[in-house]
Amino acid sequence: MSAVSPLLASASPETVRLAIDTVRTLAMDAVQAAESGHPGTPMALAPLAYALYATHLRHDPAAPAWADRDRFVLSVGHASMLLYGTLHLAGYDLPLEEIRNFRQWESLTPGHPEVHHTKGVETTTGPLGQGIANAVGFAVAEASLAATFNRPGHQIVDHYTYFIAGDGCLMEGISHEAASFAGHMKLGKLIGFFDDNGITIDGSTALTCSDDAAQRFAAYGWQVLHVDDVNDLAAIDAAIAQAKADTERPTLIITKTHIGFGSPNRQDSAKAHGEPLGKEEIALTKAAYGWPSTEPFFVPADALAHWREAAAQRAATHAEWQRTWQAYETAYPELAKEFERRMKGELPPHLEQAFPVFDAKSGAVASRAASGAVINAIASVVPELLGGSADLTGSNLTNVKGAHPFSAAQRDGRNFHFGIREHAMGAIMNGMGLHGGVIPYGGTFLVFSDYMRPAIRLAALMGVQAIYVFTHDSIGLGEDGPTHQPIEHLAALRCIPNLLVLRPADADEVSEAWRTALHHRSGPSAIVLTRQKLAYLGEPTRARDGVKQGAYIVADAAGHVPHVVLLASGSEVEVALKAREQLSGHGVRARVVSCTSLERFAQQPVEYRHHVLPTGVPRVAVEAAHPMSWYRWVGDHGAIVGIESFGASAPAPVLFEKFGISADRVVQAARSVLA
Template identity: 50%
Template sequence: MSIEASATGSGEALTDEVDRLAITTLRFLAADAVQSANSGHPGLPLGAAPAAWVLWSRHLRHDPADPRWPDRDRFVLSAGHGSALLYALLHVFGYDLSVADLERFRQLGSRTPGHPEFGLTPGVETTTGPLGQGLANAVGMALAERMLAARCNDGEHRVVDHRTWVLAGDGDLMEGISHEAASLAGRLGLGRLTVIFDDNNVTIDGPAELSCGDDALGRFAAYGWHALSVEDGNDIAAIDEALAEARAVESAPTFIKLRTTIGYGAPGLEGTSKVHGSPLGAETIAAMRSDAGWPSTPFHVPGHLRSATAALAADGAAARADWTRAYANWTADHPQLAVDFRFDRVPGPPDLQVLAPLADAASGGRTATRQASGAALNALAPEYRALVGGSADLAGSTNTAIPGGDVKPGDYAGRTIHFGIREHAMAAVMNGISLHGGLRPFGSTFLVFSDYLRPALRLSALMRQPVIYVFTHDSVYVGEDGPTHQPIEHVESLRLIPGLTVLRPADAAETALAWQIAAQNLSGPTALVLSRQSLPVLGGAGLADIRENGFRVVHGGLDEADVALAASGSEVSLAVEAADLLAARGVRAAVISVMWRERLQEALSRDERVLPDIPVVWTEAGVLTGWRAIAGDRDEVVGLNRFGESGPGPAVAAHLGLTPVAIANTAFTVLGRAASGG
């Protein structure tokens, strides 16, 4: 629907009777879906249906015939457990979601899963359910809209001109990520973002006041939001007025505290935690139908309502058609902008040749891979105009500052986003930017703090969003900051996330390749794991092998070797030194750099002959679990099974047994065992 006010266009169809039919229909469609599945959350849909209807019928700019229209408003159900309400809305407004889909709510293989899933259901903007994530995604969407508008709109064209709306619950606001994201949104003055807080004062365990007594209005006002309150969640006029006021405020995001009754209309259950996450039961639904004078047939949608929403959908189609013509004119006037910022997707890199000289670097010298990453990023950025991002207040350490200026309140033309010390929100905001389309986001922090953002990173992978994560300070070589800042289990834990590409380069050449791989990977997130300390530059020979098999040979030859020393990242240089020690004792060792372990595992699953039939010593400055899983019977693993220590990085590594001598001695052990037939 594309309607700017209920008094224009098809707004005349929105009579009190249509409103009553619509709200009642949404409530019963949700209740029937939960009852049919014998599983789900009916409480939120029953309480929030009026607000949802007013938003979708009077303020939300969308076209059900084209759910991916780039200039549509975004609606995010952050309280994803109320998915039955979203599916009811999509069905009633004419999206490609049938009654049969509603009847298969929460069933295996259905398009109506328990929590909304991006890419599965038409009209679902993001995967929600982990509370707070949707709200933070919406901040990213609203930020992307402002950044693209600053780049693409001019005096004659407004091809980026939409809003982001959120329906959130008590749980969303309790989760820490909502504090981080709301603070950032307020600081940036994202005036096209509105959060409707379904304030029903009930959580699973009982009244929300058992655990939370926040002044939500005061909290958001303190963040710099425009804060409003509607005391009756069934007051259509008051809700409409609040949403209209939100649209009128461009200088700050708007927070609307909407007092609702969870499970509204369910006899004996409304207003209690019992109605949060359990079916209402046949008797309760029958009583509700009787009270409302509603037909007994499940999933009933009155014909009069279908006519009204069809008229609203026609308005949406007309608005999209107008925009399509405007976009064509803009494209003709700005062909390069249209190429650089593809609104309907995350743009890929136009050309990666700028990274070739860095990847082909000759051996010799030393540089930290975080510094090599900064060089690659700054070479890539001028060519890749859609690439935007920043750090969690660590740009100087993670080397992620790029030319183009800062994103500021009221000035969104810059490329560097100062996320602040908000790792979790940073990752979720990047998801929102990616989901929006038109921009390619990256973000950075120390590897040890990947724990703070892991839930959002997991959703990057689940939604297959091509977000780039730059994790630096990747091992005990962090040194003096001590064990709190020295990652041990973190690289391995990242590798456990399905769909996340984890790259740990050994030198500057591999770092340039890692950026090439990350930039080209549009099917999921990529994590670059980089060193704080300087490492020998091994040169660009064999990089193509990493793309194919996940590793390259950096010392010696596998065909002539007695033993292979396999390592990742900074430990590759230790392995090279160990090979020299072995050579002095007459042992031929080949050193392989495993930058992309998952690709190596894929290669080995296809053909075990990717590696020769010789013992291997696998080395990484972290937990041993994953390496042991791929190690053969004759192999050994050198790693860590404990936290680090505070002290100079090399001294800490030596204290923990990460030395060339330790690797060489382990090689002697495996060779001796092999010689004895053990």
């Protein structure tokens, strides 16, 4: 093993080797105790984890969330014991007992790393490739905040984002999308390591892949470096220094490793990837390391002391930053307050007055157009709101007028052109949101939410505030036909726990949907919008609490208990209102309920839900989508007017007629439940 970094030149090679092997043995022992997991990659990458956490990362175990720390993303999330072992040894709040409880109920060491669950974990990884795109998002947020807040001599935002990816991460298509975006944007503070071990669960990567990763990333505009042996710490140091020297390109360091390093019978084999080594093989491997104990989870005192000394040296960078911050507060007090507000996730004080109010004079407005108006109305008040579209800006109407694009030349731009990369857009937004200081939003057609669903699911799992602007929300988009007409998508999105789906029925509900999404800090929101124009429903004040509560009464039975309740969302609220008029002509009292968010309505007190949907009164739901979402709300004796087939190419009015999304059909359904 080559000499240690100059930052820890006082340490002997033997101590460094012991510190690295402790990460390896903890991984072996934890996977064996859990009887499941992935020991081979942590065993291979232990020297890299040491090089990063002991000698390069700006981090402080006592303050794992300080603003200008370096971010580290383990995209190969199955190698979680690499991260857990390192965090424990470095002094994070992760006791050895939690390592012993790897993969167990309520432990701090779940099978894959989970942000907000384990101190020191920056993002939830596991689905391969997501971490690469998250890392790109971290780097984007850093670049944006640096351009916004740094001043000459006062660099309060100046950190790097590191990631480790494996063969599987690079095979996943999202890695292409994210790496292409990062190279084009010249994110020079993004440094990635490719764990090139040539092994997957099925066997050699030669079974499925013959890519030249170096040429591939060079074509994206990345600097590509090589470390021929991950055990060569001096080579890792030199590569990181070279990566930092190139401020115009992100860097990929291709690092040769041996999965299951040191295991006499499992090294370089698929068996070292995703199963315990077995007690006998662990004993043989520890003997090959010259390990001083046969006891599982043994941490040598010298190794622990060395790790903690290294962590203390890295924590000194936090103290240096605090001095920089204090000088910044003195020189730029207003900017300092704004930076603190953003990093704390607090909304600006004058936000509520910024939301536009629509009224009858506004006329019929497509909800996507109303959304564009809201974005532009609040943009100056919420400067941390950054976003754009996956190449559909003119359709999604996500542009902030007068603002310039985020680019390699203009880091303070707030209009994002994510390109035709829906999946990466979602995952980059996750990284931006997790970084802090920005609220990301991104637009595409609702039908293409399928392309970004894995990132949406992870945003919901992580509690990331991200706002999705999904336009062209039904067969109402018309002539583009069934490939672009969402049918099952509303139901599919509503099934994701912790995702707030908002489908507003008119322009004023759009304004309230944006207000609700901005206040929803504990997870992502999807605002689902029409291409076609929607009529104005009524007084603007009626929508404020109603949208926030998920559903509310739009039109009622004039002081009488209704005979039937008509439920709808979005453009179909207008259909329900027309059906109500027809029913009234036949002596049937109908209540119309706008259901902007079914999941938000489900969270309301039972008294409110019964007020809106009185027990014993039959219900009919109408939505130009698959009916699955509505069975819970109409009950056994209700009816649903929906669509259970794909759409067709024709003008929107023709499609609504042909597919039966009409007042006549709703009236028929109401009569059937009243019969």
